[in-house]
Amino acid sequence: MYVETNLFRSKIARRIFVTFIVSALVPVIVLAALSMFQVSRQLERTGREALYRATRNHVYAIFEHLLLCEDELKLVDHRSMRERIRQTEKFNAIGRRYPDGRYEAILGDPISAIDLNDQAMTHLESGKSLLVLAENDPGKIILMRYADSASAEKRLLMGTIRGDYLWGLSRGNTLPAVSAFAVVTRNQLPLYSGIHAPSWAAACLPHMDEKHAQVTLDGKDWWLASSLIFLQAQFGMEDWYLMVLQPADYAMAPVARFKLIFLLVVALAFLLVVAMSLFNLRRSLEPIDALKAGVRHMMRKNFSHRVRISSGDEFEALADGFNDMSRQLGSHFQFLNFQAMIDKSTLMAHPFSTIAEQTVTMARENFKLNVVAIHRINIEDPDEAMIYLGYGAGKGTFISRPWVIDKVILETFHPALPYISVTDALVLMDYLPLNA
Numbered sequence: 001m002y003v004e005t006n007l008f009r010s011k012i013a014r015r016i017f018v019t020f021i022v023s024a025l026v027p028v029i030v031l032a033a034l035s036m037f038q039v040s041r042q043l044e045r046t047g048r049e050a051l052y053r054a055t056r057n058h059v060y061a062i063f064e065h066l067l068l069c070e071d072e073l074k075l076v077d078h079r080s081m082r083e084r085i086r087q088t089e090k091f092n093a094i095g096r097r098y099p100d101g102r103y104e105a106i107l108g109d110p111i112s113a114i115d116l117n118d119q120a121m122t123h124l125e126s127g128k129s130l131l132v133l134a135e136n137d138p139g140k141i142i143l144m145r146y147a148d149s150a151s152a153e154k155r156l157l158m159g160t161i162r163g164d165y166l167w168g169l170s171r172g173n174t175l176p177a178v179s180a181f182a183v184v185t186r187n188q189l190p191l192y193s194g195i196h197a198p199s200w201a202a203a204c205l206p207h208m209d210e211k212h213a214q215v216t217l218d219g220k221d222w223w224l225a226s227s228l229i230f231l232q233a234q235f236g237m238e239d240w241y242l243m244v245l246q247p248a249d250y251a252m253a254p255v256a257r258f259k260l261i262f263l264l265v266v267a268l269a270f271l272l273v274v275a276m277s278l279f280n281l282r283r284s285l286e287p288i289d290a291l292k293a294g295v296r297h298m299m300r301k302n303f304s305h306r307v308r309i310s311s312g313d314e315f316e317a318l319a320d321g322f323n324d325m326s327r328q329l330g331s332h333f334q335f336l337n338f339q340a341m342i343d344k345s346t347l348m349a350h351p352f353s354t355i356a357e358q359t360v361t362m363a364r365e366n367f368k369l370n371v372v373a374i375h376r377i378n379i380e381d382p383d384e385a386m387i388y389l390g391y392g393a394g395k396g397t398f399i400s401r402p403w404v405i406d407k408v409i410l411e412t413f414h415p416a417l418p419y420i421s422v423t424d425a426l427v428l429m430d431y432l433p434l435n436a
Contacts, residue, residue, distance in 0.1 A: 020277040032266045043255045048212045055225040055244045057174040070129045091159040111158045123236035131237040181244040208241045221248035287315035303330025360390035
């Protein structure tokens with residue numbers, strides 16, 4: 001936390017950090033929120049559609065079981081005693097009822113006579129099978145049809161369908177795990193309910209015509225999918241409704257997992273953005289701090305201090321430029337200081353020889369020169385030319401002597417010129433004694 005605290009003391013750091021966070025995170029957060037909303041809705045829609053498809057598949061399974069029961073009832077007259085096992089898988093009881101009221105039991109207990117209306121009789125007379133409900137037990141479903149026989153005597157075959165077989169409780173259940181279902185008639189008469197909640201009918205029956213719904217049972221949310229089982233044409237009975245319930249939290253588990261993973265990804269992106277911003281801030285502020293320290297040294301007239309930055313970018317070039325400027329300012333300040341000392345000696349009305357000796361000594365000390373010479377020339381009387389020379393290691397040696405000036409050299413001087421530069425070493429030797 002020490003680094004971060006120091007970083008945020010800088011206004012530039014705070015400005016860059018806020019800009020970086022806003023420009024990087026705001027689009028990510030907005031995109032993440034929209035994506036999570038869209039994907040969550042899509043996952044929920046997919047889950048509801050999957051539950052509805054499972055409900056439709058179970059409708060087909062129930063209808064197929066009815067068709068298999070119908071086929072078994074057609075073969076009653078052709079089954080041997082050894083083949084009764086196939087009948088017991090589908091029926092609790094099977095029997096024949098004759099026109100004179102006699103009943104012949106084939107399997108299980110006798111089935112009571114049922115009064116049929118004209119519409120039901122017409123359906124039977126057409127050669128189709130008929131589904132009816134026992135008068136005192138709606139959950140007891142009876143399948144009947146006339147026997148296929150060349151005999152003039154009509155025999156009515158009747159069978160009480162096993163509920164575990166018809167509803168797919170023993171096998172053929174294609175519903176998702178952790179689900180329950182109920183079957184009711186169009187008149188909301190319950191035929192089967194595997195929903196262990198006393199209030200299920202009051203909560204679910206108002207939604208029996210809806211493809212998707214959400215209901216609350218005993219304080220818990222459930223998804224509801226409903227589908228019709230069409231029976232009128234094939235079995236002469238009013239259609240049934242299959243209603244399947246699945247706990248909403250179980251159905252939404254993929255959505256919850258997706259949200260958790262998505263939030264973790266967003267949190268990771270946030271941490272990554274913050275870490276990268278702090279890293280780049282520190283890389284940017286360290287050179288700035290070094291330059292600030294260089295400015296403070298310069299303000300204290302410490303021109304020998306050098307700013308060292310190895311960032312490989314513009315900061316490094318700026319540091320090199322700063323060092324060059326500090327070096328030039330140091331040299332200029334040193335020269336001005338040197339000039340001020342000469343002016344001070346001059347103003348104190350010292351003899352020229354004293355001023356020359358002090359000047360030579362200070363020049364060698366301040367500018368690290370091996371040899372410093374001052375020539376005093378009277379253009380009108382060249383014979384009065386003098387040389388004041390300082391040389392040697394340490395404090396060195398200071399001498400002064402007359403100087404015989406060559407006419408060629410004398411011609412190079414002009415009162416209007418502040419100075420001349422000599423770069424030729426052979427010419428330079430003309431200005432210095434041979435033994436210097």
